[in-house]
Amino acid sequence: MNIAILGYGVVGSGVDHIITTRGQNKHHVTKVWSRPNPKKQIPHLVSTIKEIINDESIDCVVETLNGIEPAHEHILACLNAGKHVISANKAVIAKYYEEFQAAAKKNDVQFKFEASVGGGIPWLKELGRAKRIDTITSCSGILNGTSNYILSTMTKEQADFEAVLKDAQALGFAEANPSADIDGFDVLNKIMITANVGFNGRVQAEDFLVCSMRPVTASDIQYFKNKGYTLKYLGQVEAENQQYEGSVMINACLEDSLEANTNQNYNCATLQGDTIGTLTFYGQGAGQFPTAHAIVQDLLDLESDRPQVNQELQDFTFHAKTKNNFWIRTNQQIPEKFIAGQDNQYSQLMPMNLIEFKENLLPLLKKEDLVVRMPL
Amino acid sequence: MNIAILGYGVVGSGVDHIITTRGQNKHHVTKVWSRPNPKKQIPHLVSTIKEIINDESIDCVVETLNGIEPAHEHILACLNAGKHVISANKAVIAKYYEEFQAAAKKNDVQFKFEASVGGGIPWLKELGRAKRIDTITSCSGILNGTSNYILSTMTKEQADFEAVLKDAQALGFAEANPSADIDGFDVLNKIMITANVGFNGRVQAEDFLVCSMRPVTASDIQYFKNKGYTLKYLGQVEAENQQYEGSVMINACLEDSLEANTNQNYNCATLQGDTIGTLTFYGQGAGQFPTAHAIVQDLLDLESDRPQVNQELQDFTFHAKTKNNFWIRTNQQIPEKFIAGQDNQYSQLMPMNLIEFKENLLPLLKKEDLVVRMPL
Incomplete structure (x- = not known):
């Protein structure tokens, strides 16, 4: 099988390395x-993408570009040229999931994105x-290595956010502009793709409650630690009868939970199913060879699995x-009717659903204010 | 696809339930x-197994009997009659892995055993x-729900082994004769099957160091907890260049490790690979529907995966x-040359490999003596 790679950064060159060193002469970049x-x-x-699209000897294209364009355009062109496409680009997949699936189906090829x-x-x-x-009822997890590295380092070293971020940037664990990782948009893309796959659900980015992890301080971490919790940045989505709700935010996790013990840049992801119960997967959520490994697994699945047609997405309605x-730390005035209790700088809110929180509380909070979800 | 089930206990009836309620008319028991x-x-x-073996309308046989015979005989007869076989029976698979694989290959059917x-x-x-x-270099995990339930309950409630075992038996979490679960033979079977699959390695039961978990007391647990460790009963096997070593024993796990936080009857299993790094899987290691779910996954894979021929096992040599x-708690006289340090009732041994331990120490220990492996 002949393969083309779009993008030759850390991941793209990692895919080339794995295929070249272990392809056993069955796969060739x-x-x-x-x-x-x-x-x-x-x-x-090659100097133009056309040299790949028009090359009938290429069976599969691996897309490791970042961002929306030209990745979107190139993926579609490759699918429409009858080539399988394997992508690692969560932003473009979250946005164009259905368009890519439809193009793959029309052209009788596979679109894969492990x-x-x-x-x-x-x-x-x-x-x-x-x-x-x-029936999958819930998916959640630590799905961003950068934010987890920062948060677990802050927890271990009792350090504040800015100092750890700076170290992480120097070490290459965080980008110069870390917004996608720490403001939640990267996790949101991943949790939307998770909802597409796990529920066959069409979900909307604007329905999710997305709170940045930036407000967390070392003393916040200590405060919740004293209560037996570890702060973690989780993406989460639940669904039932084509209704769903989800969030990306700081959660207080019981200190003996797997999430609380997922440290450094590791990820963990958990599903709940009605016969399998709780199933959790833990490993490297990023990095050259782990990511390239997942891409090459997709490549091998093209041959080991019978072709599959992904089910079309159903309309899901947001239902909080x-x-x-919720617990918050803020200097803003919060109407008393929303407050269940107060402890030092922290307020526990009355139990409320996501819509109630988004409508009543979120407009009152400033960007330095902390929001934490505790177990009920 | 028509399916026959051998054994109609908890797991067999669970498989029937899942197939009957969700088979979408594609599968029929x-x-x-x-x-x-x-x-x-x-x-x-049916009253005789022959009615299944001779029934050409049956494509796949699910074996949920326990023990070696007649399971061994029936699996072979079904494979030789040209039927796929899916088994949940670790004892018979660990013993006859190669015979089953060869029979499946000869008859152009699949033998599956997730x-x-x-x-x-x-x-x-x-x-x-x-x-x-x-290249998989190491596999390890908590692979027995009963022993993990007992050990994690002892840890949580500071209770002793006998009392917790009695409760577990009353709750149906432990069998009247719990030996296979708590003396390590069940985990040994599972770690041998793991070595067969992960390394293509032919391994021998007698090479493994297998120590019962019976000697652990509440005060042992407390002692190691004070050092920052949680005692867990782990199966483990490592391999390199067709040489291997492995054990089933109590390990002192760092309290923030996933193993230390795998409680109740949950299992976790970890592999180390050279590009994927550490990958851990956590979920229900037993129970009617989780186990039946795994069997039905095998059944679905018969249709979704292209037929695969498992690689033949290679001779692996034991190499410690x-x-x-190792740390031990014993009243026996241990020659001073083996002792690195002493603390209360506990002796830390000089660093030694499995053969040195089996040859020099094991013959000196009695069944009430505790052996714990600590990280180096």
Whole structure:
């Protein structure tokens, strides 16, 4: 099988390395398209994407570009040219999931994207398998290595956010602009893809409660630790009867939970199914070889699995039915009717669902204010 | 696809329930063979196994008997009659792995056994997938729900072994004769099957160091807790260049490790691969529906995966190359040259490999003596 790679950064070159060193002569990277990069020599480099799209000898295209365009355009062109596409690009998949699936179906090829959520963890594979038997009712997890590295380092070293972020940037664990990782948009993309796969549900970004992790301080961490909880940045989505709700926010996790003990840049992802119960997967959520490994697994599945047609998404409606136990730290005036209790700087809110929180509380809070969800 | 079930206990009837309620008319349980059971009405019951073996309309046989015979004989007869076989019976698989694989290959059918290790956790599936790309160097985990339930209850309630065992038996979490679960033979079977799948390695039961968990007391647990460790009963096997070593024993796990936080009857299993790094799977290691779920996953894989021929096992030689940090609690006289340090009733041994331990220490210890492996 001949393969082209779009993008030759950390992940793209990792895919090339794994295929070249372990392809057992069954797989060959024959062309690479990349933005011009004078810093490194790129093998098999072509100057235009057309040289890949029009090359009938290429069976599969691996897309490791970041961002929406030109990734969106190139993925569609490759699918429409009758090539399988494997993508690690969660932003473009979350946005164009249905368009890519439809194009794959029309052209009788596969669109695969294991590496887009949970890096090296076979999360989407096993979520899809569990769904064959079970109704999946909930998915949640630590799905961003950068924010988890920062938060677990703050917890371990009792350090504040800005100092740890700076270290993480120096070490290459956080980008110069870390917003997608720490303000929740990366996790939101991943939890939306998770909902697409786990529930066959069409979900809307604006329905989710997304709170940045920036407000967390070392003393917040200590305060909740004294209560037996570890603060973690979780994505979460629940569904029942085509209704759903979800969030990306700081959660207070029981200190003996797997989430509380998922440290450094590790990820963990958990599903709940009606016969399988709780199933959790833990591993490297990012990094060159774990991510490349997940892409090569998709590649091998093209041959080991019979072709599958993904079910079309159903309309899901947002329905905030669960009462949450929110705690906040703020200097703003909060109407008393929303306050269940107060302790030092922290207020426990009356139990409320996501809509009640978004409508009544969120407009009152400033960006430095902390929101934490505790178990009920 | 028509299916026969051998054994109609907790797991067998669970498989019937899942297939009947969710088979979407693609799968049908048409015959059941079981030991006579006057306590319950068994649907589709046949009086002799021949009625299944000779029935050409049956495509797949699910074996949920316990023990070696007649399971061994029946599995072979079904494979030789050209039927796929799915088994949950770790004892018979660990013993006859190669014979079953050879019979499946000869008859061009599949022999599948996901449920035999880790219950509902897709451990063997993902171990096999990881191996497609990586060299697997190590596998370990909490692979027995009964012993983990006992040990985690002892830890939580500061209770002693006998009292917790009695409660577990009353609750149905432990059998009247709990030996296989708490003396390590069940975990040994599972870790041997793991080695077969993960390394393609032919391993021998007698090479493993197997220590019962019976000697652990509440005060042992407390002693190691004070040092920052949680005692867990782990199976473990490592391999490199067709050499291997392994054990089933109490390990002192760092209190923030996933193993230390795997409680009740949950299992967790971890692999190490050279590109994927650490990958851990956590879920229900036993129980009616999780185990039945794993069996039905095998059934669905018969249709969704292209037929695969498992690689033949290679001869692996036992090679105790790793130095271990063993701690013991004993009243026996231990030669001073083996002792690195002493603290209360506990002796830390000089670093030694498995062979040194088995040859020099094991013969000196009595059954009430505790052996714990600490991280180096």
